[in-house]
Amino acid sequence: MGKRHKKFKNYIDKKAFTSPGTLVYVGKEVAESTIIKLVEFNHEFYHEKVIKTLNDCRPPVKENQVAWLDVDGIHEVNVIEAIGKHYSLHPLLLEDVLNTSQKPKLEHFGEKHLFVILKMLQFNSELNQVESEHVALVLGENFLISFQEIHQTDVFLPIFERLKASIGKTRRGKADYLFYCCCDLVVDNYFVVLEKLGEKLEELEIKIVEKPEANDQNLLYHFKRELMLVRKAVLPLRDMFGTLIREDSPLVQSTTNVYLRDVYDHILQTLDTAETYREMIENIQNIYLTSLSNKMNSVMKTLTVFTAIFMPLTFIAGIYGMNFDNMPELHHPNGYFYTLGIMVLITAALWVYFKWKKYV
Amino acid sequence: MGKRHKKFKNYIDKKAFTSPGTLVYVGKEVAESTIIKLVEFNHEFYHEKVIKTLNDCRPPVKENQVAWLDVDGIHEVNVIEAIGKHYSLHPLLLEDVLNTSQKPKLEHFGEKHLFVILKMLQFNSELNQVESEHVALVLGENFLISFQEIHQTDVFLPIFERLKASIGKTRRGKADYLFYCCCDLVVDNYFVVLEKLGEKLEELEIKIVEKPEANDQNLLYHFKRELMLVRKAVLPLRDMFGTLIREDSPLVQSTTNVYLRDVYDHILQTLDTAETYREMIENIQNIYLTSLSNKMNSVMKTLTVFTAIFMPLTFIAGIYGMNFDNMPELHHPNGYFYTLGIMVLITAALWVYFKWKKYV
Amino acid sequence: MGKRHKKFKNYIDKKAFTSPGTLVYVGKEVAESTIIKLVEFNHEFYHEKVIKTLNDCRPPVKENQVAWLDVDGIHEVNVIEAIGKHYSLHPLLLEDVLNTSQKPKLEHFGEKHLFVILKMLQFNSELNQVESEHVALVLGENFLISFQEIHQTDVFLPIFERLKASIGKTRRGKADYLFYCCCDLVVDNYFVVLEKLGEKLEELEIKIVEKPEANDQNLLYHFKRELMLVRKAVLPLRDMFGTLIREDSPLVQSTTNVYLRDVYDHILQTLDTAETYREMIENIQNIYLTSLSNKMNSVMKTLTVFTAIFMPLTFIAGIYGMNFDNMPELHHPNGYFYTLGIMVLITAALWVYFKWKKYV
Amino acid sequence: MGKRHKKFKNYIDKKAFTSPGTLVYVGKEVAESTIIKLVEFNHEFYHEKVIKTLNDCRPPVKENQVAWLDVDGIHEVNVIEAIGKHYSLHPLLLEDVLNTSQKPKLEHFGEKHLFVILKMLQFNSELNQVESEHVALVLGENFLISFQEIHQTDVFLPIFERLKASIGKTRRGKADYLFYCCCDLVVDNYFVVLEKLGEKLEELEIKIVEKPEANDQNLLYHFKRELMLVRKAVLPLRDMFGTLIREDSPLVQSTTNVYLRDVYDHILQTLDTAETYREMIENIQNIYLTSLSNKMNSVMKTLTVFTAIFMPLTFIAGIYGMNFDNMPELHHPNGYFYTLGIMVLITAALWVYFKWKKYV
């Protein structure tokens, strides 16, 4: 939570109380510089270049081709500002691009730009932690701009490779189909993350059913939080895409709509799976608590059996340890052995009694 | 859960990150080959054949008869692809047919095809487990295509037999009535599954009320999960059929609508029953937890009674075990017997006290 | 639950997988034969007869009078079928009439028939159980058909008597007003049942607050289930009548609408009362659980006080029971009495301490 | 609860199964007779009289003045019936006026009468109980009829005094403004009741945090119920007034609408406060339960410390109480004192150990 909280704190420290529309990057500081890739393609040709000067990233002029501007790294405010100017993006849009603590949203800026913020999730198996990357997409009439916090690898790599490799549906499609491909990729990743979380949860469940330990509970809460993080990344998408497929945006062709409906369907399924895991966590928690009660019961029974058996015996030994002058039993030649016999009998009787009461 | 999780994992491994519309079968591997049955009928004749070459499964041409293509097994992608081509089905439709982890859904592809995914459930009494089979239906103007994961027996057998047997309502009906019959069969099965789950639950309830044991809780959670599985199979159907009977699909005649309303009604009743069982499980769980507390109380009382009775007695014995030179009682001829008498009195008094406090 | 479950099981065994529209009675077997009463009336005359042959129960021909066909017993399928034919009722309607496990519902069959299924409830004070009777009403333009599972007495007796007795509102009304009277009667009965359940609950609450016992919990769950049964009978009525009073059915006059609104209001109030009782049960349950904890605390305190007082005393006695050669205290003439004194002091000190800690 | 339940029981006994529209008073029996006050006023004059014969309470004829008929006591059915006849009120309206167990509701009877049932609440500080009075208002074009169960004082007294005192807004207003004033008064009272409940709750909270006792829990549940009673009186008002201010009733002028919106706002705030208190009760309950657990822990620790310290000591004393012939330590001159020393050391070591484990 610490790291995530820091992000939110960053946002507060850097952003609150500035004049609205002021562009401030609120993510963590990154040393590397922004990499901007411009891809232009249609079903006939494909051209990819890395942009060096900001002037090169102007919007495309040719009607029959799609331009994709992929911005890797959003910590250089002046770069984002320049792109904003070239494509005449609204200042509030740019503000949201830079605000890495912004939750997912979809907004129409006039009929020119469709703006979407998504969270790309990755499961870090070492730390058992879900890592989130801020991704923003701007869909224009014949272009798509994608912004991402810089990471080791470009999240959209599979799409680039698909575009380069062959003249498939993606190459033949317009900017809106490319937009769909990007959303689909992000949403498909949610399945992968959930699947890994689910595996960890099943391991934990088996462990808790077999031998619960005191700190299993903390681990369980850790997973609950990670799951909540996934849910928070996906939940807003349900409304966003639910609205998008119902309304008639001029930027989205009706043939693409059926594909967006498919993304919507995957979002629902992700939420469903997340819900299943949430219920699973709750069940494990209940099993843990019940096992605590069962254990307590078992400890209490052990204590009771020991106490109930040895108390009477010790008492009898105490009786014949008394120093009264007149205690006839003491002088009987077999008194000691009779007493031991009685003790054995009492023990046996109590043992049977506790056996019957299921204490032992 | 393990097996189910595997299914989901299969989906992730095989399907995520492929280009959209790529057909991949994600179910478990099956050795047997696909069986395709084509039934053509109207109120006058009935003809059934098993299709050998994929070319034979073309859509029907005669207007006044209904064609039913029943595809048993969906693991051969090329077969599904060929059928898709013959009937000009949308690639996303075929993707969903193959995706056995797809949750139930209803989708209109234009005005030509009504596409429905259902889950056929079976209760495996040996494993106390609900087993789910992926079923897909495509309703066209005068044909119905049904896809099912291959299993020992065809799930639609009762309908085939009814068709063959006599010229009833099903023979006289159109493709939409046949579609209704298939849905009705699947939904009726939910009652059967729930009924068996309910029987098991009642047995468990009686057992837990009578003598709760430590691992009853795990069994209870097992049933909770199975019930959840049924619920997850049925819940989406409520919206699907709720929408279907409200909207005016050109593929569904108004006379059939009243029958679909009946299916909708059965779906509601299934959900109702599932809800009742969920509440029942919760109640059993509470009874279990309370019985744990009651047992703990009873153990504690046993311990307290033993301790409270023998402690004073042992103390008195200890007193007269002391070696002081001057202890007048020790020399009284009946001191020993008086002491024993006092011990009996104390025991009696404490017994009465604990009786009154309802400890014994 | 057993009996109820049986009903549901009956339904599964007899009904599932038959062709839709097949008429099968699913209630329990009854020996007595069906009694059909036909009442014809308007504000001028009243005529009542018991029908012997099924041909006599044809729909009325005279416009200015209301016909009420009261069918007592639905286990004779051929009788129901004949009535269905005479009044041209839809097969699915008849199916629901016969299906005693069908939950309450309201359905329009065209503009000719308004079909309602209700559950008549009775509280069996001996078994502390709510008993449910399946009631179906079919409202036509100038007739009403009522179906009921046969019982000792006709549930609509008060209405018959009111009709016979005088020319009141019911006699002057049309079939829709009669329909309202029947619904009103059933709904009013819910109040009676809830009132009796409430009485039992209050008794139980007082008992549990005063002296909770181990099996009170089971009784509480029993009432919870009975209450749930009432709720399940009433809940669907809210939507049914909510819709009925909003929509403009040709079978219901606007003057009757205000009365149906009154029924709707009573349904809301019933649900409200049921909700109150549900919360009451939850509260009693919490009180019960807390009292278990309080009792455990009290048992533990008793144990602790006994242990803490006698342990030091027994230890001191043990000290002076040791057999060391050189133990000067033993030879002091008043050593024994001093020791006893010290023991009394220790006991007093501990007693004060536990008094202060509120243990005794 | 007993008293309230009785009210409900009364309703069942007297009202159920009577023909609809039959007027029966279901409240508790009252000896005093009904007091009817008729106030006529406009901005120019104010006239108030107590009505002796029922004929005097006819509806007003003069257009430019408002008539307010205040009926104190609803147990004389014939009086209510007469008023109903004079003002041509619907029989179901009168039924609801008499039914003191009727929950709050708002109903339009045509365009002539707006009918509202409210619950006037009072907090009885002695019994810590909320007392509810049934109030009904009928708004006509230029008159208002108010019905109330008879009580020590007229609930609308402040409004009468305001009317009499000066030509304020109320005098200048029409019947709908007067209607608003009555509703406002009732709703303002909810704040007072909640405020007193809140005070009691805060006292209880402080007590429970400081020293929880076994029967605090019952007190808490008592308050929970009283709060629920308030909530049940207010909750229906939200929908009632929410609808009233949205729809365009001919009886309510648009200038009055803004005032009704204010009442609506107060209702929301009341519900908000009730919700806060409900959460507060839940929190107190949790604090109580946790404090029980904490106490149990502390009792257990006391027990463990006593047991763990004295058991080893008693054991050592037991060792040297054995009567073996050959026990060299016994004959050592300082054996006794060495043994005592070892006992002191063991006690100290255990004490330090339990101190470290936070047991003491």
Next chain:
Amino acid sequence: MGKRHKKFKNYIDKKAFTSPGTLVYVGKEVAESTIIKLVEFNHEFYHEKVIKTLNDCRPPVKENQVAWLDVDGIHEVNVIEAIGKHYSLHPLLLEDVLNTSQKPKLEHFGEKHLFVILKMLQFNSELNQVESEHVALVLGENFLISFQEIHQTDVFLPIFERLKASIGKTRRGKADYLFYCCCDLVVDNYFVVLEKLGEKLEELEIKIVEKPEANDQNLLYHFKRELMLVRKAVLPLRDMFGTLIREDSPLVQSTTNVYLRDVYDHILQTLDTAETYREMIENIQNIYLTSLSNKMNSVMKTLTVFTAIFMPLTFIAGIYGMNFDNMPELHHPNGYFYTLGIMVLITAALWVYFKWKKYV
């Protein structure tokens, strides 16, 4: 809670039962007098003055400039009344301005005034308490009136400074943009408050996971309440701004609408964060309760181990402390040492047993 409750009590004491529209200040008594600042500006000039006589605060006449009347302190009823007269504000509007216990709301008074009540929150780090200040905004065609309870500093100071400093967007904007700036400022503050609450919660969580103490629970409930306070301040804003951005108010330009949508987005994010913290509190609470159970288990195990080891040993010592004449073991020369050896063996065996059972 005490202070807050007082506020509510004040409201009840001073306000309930007065005639509607009567202006009464219900906040706490303040000695300082009201400060009224009037700022007039457009993109060309900026003029600020402190108003001395109430006549000076008349509405602006010049069309092309914006007037902002900032009223610091609302305890002087006559001042508020005068402003109300000058700007012809509705009496109910003024009532709400003065009512510091009024929850946030947005109301249109005709097409002339848009009225908004907000709660400015501040986190008092010393008392760990959220402090709330009542803020009211009235937006007219070319003016904005802001009311605030007097405090050390003006909450809108940052906006004044921004206006004075340079000709930014705020100077160039109309009254509606200024209105947006004020709302944005208040909403941004919620993030700051939540961030501080979050920090405190994380500290508490770490503490409870490491070493839970009895009164941590009370602290947790304290934070729960503070969080609830924030939620109660923010929740109504969601609907208020949700409605504002959908509807077409003549007072809000369409260019400002996109900014209000941004505020709306921030409100959603605040609620989201509050929800996250609420879940966090619940989790901490569960961890606390489970840790109590775990601790109890550990105490019980300690007790059981001590009892189970020393009881048999003491019993054996008791045996050989008996005074029977004939006890052969006593006379064996190594009897004592053999007995000690057996005791060591028993201890070792029990130790191993409890080690295996994970008791030690």
